[in-house]
Structure formats: structure tokens, C-alpha cells
Amino acid sequence: MKKLVYLLWLAAPAWAQSPSTTIPALIPAPQTLEPRSGSFAITNQTRLHILTPVASIRRMVRANLPGLKLTDQPRPLKAITVRLAPVPGVGAEGYDLTVGADGILLTAPQEAGLFYGLQTLRQLLPVTTRSGSRLDRIPALHIRDQPRFGWRGLMLDVSRHFFDKAFVKRFIDQMAQYKYNVFHWHLTDDQGWRIEIKSLPRLTQVGAFRVPRTGRWNDIENPMPGENPSYGGFYTQNDIREIVQYAAERQITIVPEIDMPGHSMAAIVAYPNLACDGKQKVVPTNGKFYKLEDNTLNPCSDSTYAFVDKVLTEVAALFPGPYIHVGGDEAYKGFWTTCELCKPVMATNGLKTMEELQSYFIRRVERIVRSKGKKLIGWDEILEGDGPTIRLAPGATVMSWRGMRGGIEAARQGRPVIMTPFQHCYLDLYQGEPSVEPSTYSMCRLSDSYRFEPVPDSVRAELILGGQGNLWTESVPTPRHAEYMVWPRAFALAEVLWSPKERRNWPEFMNRVEAHFRRFDALGINYARSVYNPIITVKRPPLGFVEVFLNHELPDVLLYYTTDSTQPDDRSLLYANLILMPKGASRLKVMAYRYGKPIGMLIDLPIEELARRIR
Template sequence: MKKIFSILILSLIGFSGFAQPNAQQDTETNSFYPTSEIAIIPEPVLLKRLEGKFTLTNNFTIEVPANPELNTAIVFLKERLTIPTGYYAHIERKTATHADIRLLLNTQYNPEIGKEGYQLSVHKNQIIIKANVPAGLFYGIQTLIQLFPKEIESKSLSNLKNWSIPAVEITDYPKVEWRGLMFDVARHWFTKEEVMRFIDDMVRYKYNILHFHLTDDEGWRVEIKGLPRLTEVGAWRVKKEGEFGAMIPPGPNEPRNYGGFYTQEDIKEIVKYAADRFVNVMPEVDVPGHSLAAIAAYPELSCTPEAVNYKVRSGERIMDWSRGAPPTALVDNTLCPANEKVYEFLDTVITQIAALFPFEYIHMGGDEAPHNFWQNNPQIKALMAKEGLKTMPDVQGYFTRRVEKIVESKGKKYMGWDEILEGNISSSTAIMNWRTLNFAIEATKNKHEVVLSPTAYAYLDYMQADPITEPRVYASLRLSKSYEFDPIPPGVDPKYIKGGQGNLWTEQVYNMRQVQYMLWPRAFAISESLWTPKENKDWKHFFAKTEEHFKRLDLNETKYAPSVYDPIFEVKRTADKQLSVKLSTEIEGLDIYYSFDNSFPDRFYPKYTEPLVPPVDATVLKVITYRGKDPIGRMLNMPISELQKRAPNR
């Protein structure tokens, strides 16, 4: 996890209130249509509402191109249109102008929509989706499904009888080519089937890159032939549940049976599953830091003799961040830049990773590598003298350039976190910018390709509301802030921007339901930021659509966070040093009710209208939000002791 600037980010992440609309603007005709009728995420480039509706009948025909790349898309479309409706779909693999739904590949390339765009026409008697390539048809299908009533998401037969959708003309294509989500499977283990479900969920919102974080201090998750201890030892640790980074160190006899890994056959299945859904999978092997699992398996990869006693991390504290970044390591979790065995090891790993993952990039980490164990190491000192290295960042730069050559020798492109910019790297190396925008600007000035995944907008492991609502991590990131994400921000050279992504680190994410809770709805916001033209983005419209998609997720049995409805607490002290608690909401149109007497407030309790001063003997402030007569937020219990901690002393 990227921890630097966490305190700064806490202060930077803001919020604002917006009215909730009940209509969306037609981008061509300047008219409005009900959001409950058309709620497409991400918002299309051009949408024109036509008169009338198309109604699906109980025996319909789909014309599909004779292209094997579309087989999965066709199965998806058929299942969505038949399981909840109970209707029969006939698939026609030749020209069928009479078909109810026609999927057509253009015979002449349409430059307006490019490689991933599509044109969707819904008329009273027929639906036509056109695209230049199969990926475009796949994304057009995702939009079509979103036009149907929410019950189309049901996993069993629905009681709905009328399967009508509005007549529209849509022309759509992505803003950027790289639209990614990072899934950290190293901190906690997720099965092959769960990774496939992750892919299924992300493509519904037109993501096309899965950044697969496979190695870290807590686990090595990919089989490497010839290095069996990576998975025999490195994939397993003591099972711990609690606050990550503050857990009691495991005892010597506690079983190390929590974890797992993907065989090479598993990886091939995942890669194919993703490719069938037009997703590229980028592997990440994080080095030289974040390498404790590898070192526990092969201690000779470390500069530190005590590494022979190291174990895979189980959640205990191993870093001191009190002085900022790079951290001070309590155990040496770095590969040794002065050890030739390290480069032989990495050549073996990268050779096999390159063969398993067809994607052009391999991500090699490079972030948060502590240097304190290197500083007085005789091997490192000898390396510095030999190579003319002056500083510890120079040493890491030497390591990076060596690994860069290994990656390139396998026919792949090297990508790393933005710390590697300090190492005099080749301009052919791509940068993933997670810290401040200055690093993205620097990278584009030096002609590096850049993918933006900034903590301030795109770190999906961050808390979504007040820290009392979720496992406490480094900062909070509200939905409205994620929606401000701009993958081509001012100051960067857009020629070198590939796109952006959201990152889901999983230190505090133990299972797939929590994965979903952390992704949605913030991944909606990032999706729209990566796909939709900036001028088409509108927070009020977006949130109205989000509420419609909450209903779809309910029917699809996908978990999501309702945090956007929670009150926001702002605490200060008055001139006489009393607490003053200001409450607000991320969206407008909500009322807040509260109690100090330990009872559970509803709309018949006092309504918040001005800052509150807690009674002298109160121990808890309980709050809940309503929309009209209906409770919509969660009941939050805020200890007065917590408010006291947050209030600055005057």
C-alpha cells in the first residue's frame, strides 16, 4: 500500500453537496429524459432520445457476425435477455435483416468511433449495434443491457412482464485507451473463480485492463517452475483478522496455512477469460521492496544475514513510517541490488511471467523500498564504489535499470510506480503515477508513457465515509471526490498519457463481498472519468444514475457501499473550549436526525439545523439521514471521545 502523503490527503479530500436531479440531459437535442428510464454508466459521448420504445417479444432473433471473438459476448447477451424474461432467443449467424437485434461489424472502418466505440440504434421494431471491431460490439451490448429495466439483472425468472426500452441513437467511444482496475491478491488470497467474477463486474462498466498485483510481503501468488519455495513457503502465512499493521506477531507454532497461489494453468485460464471479455491482464511483481514473501522463500536474495529467520508477513508491523517515505524497515523486505543471484532469480521469474501474460507491459513495482538496511551493508558499499553510485536512490536506480533490461529482453515493456523516476531510467519505461501530479508532469516531460492512478481520486481501499463506518486505513475518499478524477489533467503532455485506473489494495479487505463494497460505487465514478468526455460529465446526473445502478446491483447480488448517504462530521472548539459538531451530507435533499441519549433516532427526533454542542455527560452522538419520510442512511454511532480527539485545541 502506498502510504506516503496519507495525512496530507486526508486534508485534501473534500466534499460538496449537490442537488439530486430526476432527469438527464440529451446531449444533442437539449431536452431531458427521466434518469429512471435511461441511466447509462459511463455516460455516452452522444445520445439522442427518439419517440417510442422497443419491446422485446417472447421469441426473438439476434443476428451475430461469424466471428469467434464474439462468442462470449453473444452468450452474455443471450443469458441477460433470457434468464430474467423467460423468453427464447434464436441466434442467426448470417445476414438477417428481419432480426430483432442485429450486431454488425462495419465493412468500412469508421474513424469516429475507433477501436472500441460503437453506434447503437434502438427503434420501435429493431435494435442495431455497429462497431469496427468485436470489442466495440461488446461495449455496445453493455450499454444495451443498461437500457433495459433493472430487472434484467435478475439471476432467475423475474415477474416483470413488459421488457421495453426507450428508442435512442447513441454514438460512443472511450476518452482514453487504458481503463484499468488494480486487484491486489497478494495481501489477501482470492481464488481463480473470484478473479473471474472481478473481471465480469469490471467489464459491465467498460474497463479493459486488470492490473494483477501478484506479489508482496504477505504472499507470492504465481507458480514459477524451478523455484518451488515461492509457492510452498511464500504463498502461506498465519491467518489474522483485525487491524492490518497492528496485529500481534505470530508465534513460532502457529500454523501457516492461510493463502494460496495460481498455478500456471490457472493463470492461462484467467488470461483467456479476460481476453474473451476484451480485458488485458497486466501482471505486477513488486521489487525491490515489498519482497518479504520471496525472501522468506529464498533468504539468499537479501543483503541481510538475518533474513534466514524471516517469515511471510501475517499483518504485523514491519515498517516505521513516522519519518515519511521511504520508510524505515524493521525487517529487510528488499531484494539485494548487489547480489547477482537476484538478477538470475528475476530473469527466471520474468521469463515465465512474460510467457504467461500476452499483454505488452510487465509492472515491476519499485515503490516504497526502504534503504536503511542497505546503508551500512558491505555488499552495497562495494557496488556503489564499483558503479560510481552516490546515494541510496542511485542504488535503487541501478537495480531498476538492470531489471528494465531483463524485461525488455523478453519482448515486454517495463512499467513501475513513479518512484522509479529517480533512477535515470530509459524513456521506454512507462510510469504509473500514484503520488502527486508533479510526478506525472515530470514523466511526460521526459517522454515516458504514463498511467494515472492518484491516491487523491483512485485509491479504492481508502475509507468511503467517516472512519467509524469502516476498517480504518490511511485516508478517506468519497464518491464525489473520485468523480473529479481527470486522467488528462492540466500540466501533463496528453501525447504520453495512456489513461488511468483505480487501485484496490487489500490489506484490510478479507473477502470478495468486501472487494465489491470497496469498488462500487466509486468504480462507477472512475469508469465515467476514463470513458466520458469531460464536458459530458455532471455530478448531479451521475449520482442520479448511480442510485438506479444500486437497484441493479441489488438484483445482481453485488454488494456496494451506501456511504454517500452518511453524514459528514466536522468538529471544532468554541471560544470557551466546548465541542461544536457541524453535520453535512455529500448530496443535498437529505435531513439528519440525532440523539445524545443513547436511543436510536428517527424522523421524530430533533432534526439537525445548526452545529451541535454535546451535553456534558453525553457519551455518544447517534445520527441517521432521511429522504423525506424514508430512512436512507445508516445509523452512525459517534463516540463523544472520538469527537474530542478530532477537535483541535484552541
């Protein structure tokens, strides 16, 4: 029956196509949705009825349904009723929502479920557009819903570029609308230390600021002698407490990341004795120093662990969630090989390799994390060097980013895993044709994110806690650009992590995405339209011709092109399966059409760029 209900829902041909659609465009898709006849009208007489005395829940409901007057009538008509009560077969984050002509009833067994039901209801409720028009009817339906995974996260890197408290709250608001429940906050890295540690004031006095730079990440100049390190910022402990509370009110747990032993240059600049070489350095503007300067904590010095203990004592007090992320990724160990302190430590502990030495470091840090009443999370490198001499604690959670392999290995060892492979989950990568995208590297298209499957066939599913998207910000200098990189790929990941696997349907998902583009336009949220652009790949076969291949993520798209420098339209050459660039052609221009109209941007590539892509 559930399958039939869902198929009926998918079959609605006009769903999400216009404001008059009878079936709403919900992201993530609910577990079950049963359309019913009729609709509920939102009017000035619509009342809000909250059937619980719990003050925090009442505040939460009113915050999510602003502008509706409360009623205390026992059985009010034409009301939106919210109640805390058991729902058969529904867990802590689940809910039941019924919309009928006489009213709306939202029921959930716990506060989290009520919150997520309210997010669904908010997607059903009227949206005021910039022109002032409103959608004032909600189609009758019945939804019963709960998430597939308990860990549904997004990560924001605030080290490479600092994002102020107001934007962090805005980011959390956007997460909450799409039922994310973990905000992974990457607070420290080489380019900036962003969290106040009162016992170590130089971390923010010195480590939170670098000299200002603009440009492509790999081309940014190094700091010059005498330059003023004026770019950056940090969050005070009061800021942190405020944001933690703000997130908790939206059912979001914050996981702080203090990256170590690598990615620690900002800390080392503040306290040079933390590194093996002990040299004075400056906070870098780029990543060109890697392997040339020591940005890694000394794993063999007791003062390092005293530093880590001080930091994590204050971090643990600020974040009430169960986890602290300690990074562990991309630690260059070359300076450890010549460190005089490391030789006796390795001999005493029977450590043969630098990977085993890092495992020794992570094990000691894990004990510190555990002493604060928290559990450790690290990137999949924390598995390296794990062996009979030094064993990673069974309670440590592995976050797998270099593909799925690290997560599979961790799960086979019985460890909990969060899957976040870069091919599907890195939101800093190109999301469309690079020639018309802001500068970055590699590729993760919207369809790549939607194809993400967190549970490999070869592991126990219960060990996969869930997954998350990661926004690294080397090439993301502003809040508006951060939104551009996150959305719409975070729509796809929200659905992957919430909705049943068997319900995924790419064409139908894209209909809903386009409806949410209109919502974002009304709300003033930036997003990428890259999915509308064709992508060009190039090969050179043995005969020497330049072979060009075009593809597009959307169905029902026709691609027209020219090779004579004229502008393409729907009377130009229609792409079939291959373009052989003719002799003397200097440019390839491509335009996509859908339903008889051009979509996306004109792609205009000179022959030099095509040749570069072959290389």
C-alpha cells in the same frame, strides 16, 4: 448538436428513478445519446442477427446476449442485429447503437467496439430480479460512443489475502460490464507470493502461505514459533493461462505486478540470499516488520538479477500483454547502507545516494523486462534517483499514486503516465463515516472518485494513458468485502475514464448509481451504501467549545440530530452549519432524511470519539 442532444438526455426528470423510466441509466455515460420516440419490445420472437463470419466474434456476441435464437434472414424484423463495419469518426473501441420500434442495430469497426456496445446493450436489456419480474421494453434511442482514455484499469491485490480463481473471474466479469480494459494483478508482496514459477518452486511452496490471523491490520499478532503457515494459496500456471484467456475474451488485458525491490518478504523467506542480511525469516501476517527486518532485494548481487530474470522469463510467457509492472514503491533502503556488496557497486557506478542505487536497480530490471519483449511499469518512486549517472529508460511508464506530482514530473520528462492518485483512486480507504464502516484508514468518498481528473493542465494530454482504481487488501479478507470496497466507487472511475469530461454531473450520476444498485441487488453483487451516510468532522476553537460539522454527499438531504442520547428523527433539531456540543452532552446522534424518509445509517458518536477526532 451533440451538446443539445446530451442536455436533452440530462433533462429527463424521471430517468433512472424507476423500472418504467424511458431513458436508461447507463454507466459509464456514453459520448452522445439521442432519445427517440417509441420503444423496442423484447419477446420470445426476438431474434439475434450477426453479420460477420468471424467465429470468435460470433461466440462473443452470443455469450453477451444469451437466450436469443439466431436468424439468417437477410433483413429480419424485430431482431437485434450486430455487424462489424466502419463507423465515421469512431475508433477501435467505439460503436454505434440504434434502438427503434422495429429492431436494434449495433455497429462497430472492430471487435473491441462491438464488445463495449454489447455492454451498453446489456444495461438496456431486461434484468430478472429475485422476484422474477422483468423489464421488457427498451426506449428508442441512438448512441454513438467511444472512450476518452485507452487505459481504464482496476487493480486487485491478492497477496495480503488470497482470492481464488472463481472470484478473479467474477471480478473480471464486473469490470467488463463497465468497460474497464486493464486488470492490474498485484501477485506478489510481503504477505504472499501468488504465482507459480516452475524454476523457483519455493516461491509458492513456502512464500504462498502464512499463519492465519483475523482482526484489524495494525493489531494483528506476529507469527508465533511453531505455528503452521496454513493460510494462503497461489495460482498455477494453468490457472494463469485460463484467467488470461477469460479476460481476453472480455477485451481486458492483464498486467501482472511482481513487486521489487521492496515488498519482497515472501520471496526472501523462500530464498534468504536475496536480501542483504541473508537471514531466515517467516512470511509476515502484518506490516509491523517494516524497517526492522529486511524485506528488500539486494540491488548489488548478481544472484538477485538472475532471480529476477528467471521470474520474469516465466511471467512474460504467461501474459501476452505488452506490460510487466515491477512495483518499485516503498522500498526501505536502510539495510543497503551496511551491505558490503553495495559499497563497491556504488563506487564503480558513481552512485551517491540510496535513491540512485534504487534507480540503478530499476534500470537493470528494465533491461531484463525489455529482453522479454515487454515494457516496464513502476510506481512513481521509480523516478527517485533518476539523474545524469543512471537514467530511467524513456519507454518506462510511471504509475502515479502519491498524488499527481509524480505523474506530472514523468510527463514533463516525456514519459507515459497512468494516473492513480490515492485521494481519488484507492478503493481500500474509508468511503463514508468511519464509525459505521469496516476498519481501514484515510478517506476516499464516492464523490472524491467522481471528481478525479487524470489530465493536469500543465502536461501534454497524450502522455496520460488513463487511470485506474486500486484495491489493496490488508483490510479486505473476503470476496464479498472486496466487492463492497470496489462498488460504487468503480462506477465513478469508469465514467471518469470513459466519458467526456464536460459531461460529468454529480446529481445526475447519482440517479444512475441508484439504478445500478438495483441491478446489483438482482445480480447478487455486494456494494457499499456509504454514500447515504452523513460524515462528521470536529474542531475545537479557541473558546473551548466542541464544534461539530456535518456534511452529506447527496443533494436534497436534511440532517437531524440530538445531543441528549435520544433517537433523532425528522422532528429533531435540523442541522444548519454548526453544532456546539452543550455542556454535559455524552453523545451525538445524526440521521439523514431525503424526500421525507430516513436514508443511510444512524450515526451515534460518544463524546470521547468526538474528542479523539479533534486530536
